[in-house]
Amino acid sequence: MPKPSSKLPKQPTNAVKSEPKTYTFFEDVWAVTRQIPKGRVTTYGAIANYLGTKLSARMVGWAMNAAHTAKPKIPAQRVVNRNGMLTGKMHFKTPTLMQELLEKDGVAVENDTVVEFKKLFWDPALALAI
């Protein structure tokens, strides 16, 4: 059906160099997500907190949605909700892909939840030391 485009979150014609008002947020989230060590996981709240918008953890989720369109692959599988549950798995190409990737990283996943999530939790604020 004729839906030309505009499915992505605003194609950045001018990118972030012109008016970095919103895309900065996405890039920040992606940057943090990429810095997540292998075998570790973090939460939307932690990233949001690091960015200073802990009250808007939802926006982090939106950034992950945009991560699909990001050039380099974003290890969004390492980002889970506060319960350690793979809430965003359904947004992957396949619902099981997220778990597969996590297990490949060495993270045990059971019942769509990261096992010993507390132990594997990685806080960007601590790693990046602000």
Add this chain to the structure above:
DNA sequence: CAGATGACTTGTG
């Protein structure tokens, strides 16, 4: 321009 949605989090009942 206004209303609705969302890969969340926290608080109260």
Add this chain to the structure above:
DNA sequence: GCACAAGCCATCT
């Protein structure tokens, strides 16, 4: 401990 509601901000309709 579980269920419902409010808050947050950007994007979509």
